[in-house]
Structure formats: structure tokens, C-alpha cells
Amino acid sequence: MEREVIQSVGFRNIVENGEVIGFQLKLRLPYYRGVFLSQLRPGTLTVDGENFTKEQITWCLQGEEYTAEEMAEDFKTHWNPTETAVLKVKKHGGLTQGYHDLKYGFCFTSSYMPPVMQAALDPDKESFVFMPEFGHHVNERRLIIV
Helix, strand or coil, rough: CCCCCCEEEEEEEEEEEEEEEEEEEEECCCCCCEEHHHHHHEEEEEECCCEEEEEHEEEECCCCCECCHHHHHCCCCCCCCCCCCEEEEECCCCCCEEEEEEEEEEECCCCCCCCCHHCCCCCCCCCCCCCHHHHHEEEEEEEECC
């Protein structure tokens, strides 16, 4: 597993029945304890200036797929720091071959983080306080599809 949150391995188009239906990328969790899915606050994925909202993204963990709505209600599934999550995005035709600029932020709540701070977390914006231990920072990476 790479040190970067957005992993280079696993960035590719998704082909189903011979047709490209979207693309996927892998994320690692930058928090040593792991989190339950209900703690995650997924953000907007931007690829080459095109935005994909959390409603357009399916998270895949431990062989199961989850929408953002389903994750908010899942208090049992735990994302371990040694696992990568696969994010799948539906986009007819997928992405073209070549380099792509990705930007993605997500954050998560924590039992020892004051509620007033958690209420202000916005996964799409950099916090005025750098808090990587709460997974709150916006990640950017340039990756290639071949």
C-alpha cells in the first residue's frame, strides 16, 4: 500500500459486458485505528474539473458495495487502516487514456472529538485546522489510465 491517500494502483475504467460504464480508484485510510462506515463523511470527487457527488459514488469495502446513504446507517462494518476502499463512479465511456487530475476529500467523526468541531467538518473544504488524524484533508493526485 502506498503512503498517498489516493492510490495509483487500481485507478482504471470499469468494463461491464464489454462496455465501459465508469471508473474506479482506491483510497487508504490515514488513521491508525480504523473507522466504522457510519463515521465517514464522504465528499465530492473532482476529476479534471468534473464533479461527482457522494450520491454518484459507490464505496466497496470487504467485498461489499455501499452508497453514502447506506454507510451512514452502517454501525457494524469497520474500515481497517490496512485495507483500501475502492470507489466506483458511473460515467458512460469512463475516462480517456492519459493523465487525470483527481481531488477528493473525506472526513470522519470520532468519539473524542468535540461535537461542535464535528458539526463544522466539510469533506470538500480544507479545514483551517489541519486534522489528518480525523481524516480531514483534501487529497489531490495526478494519475494515469493506460
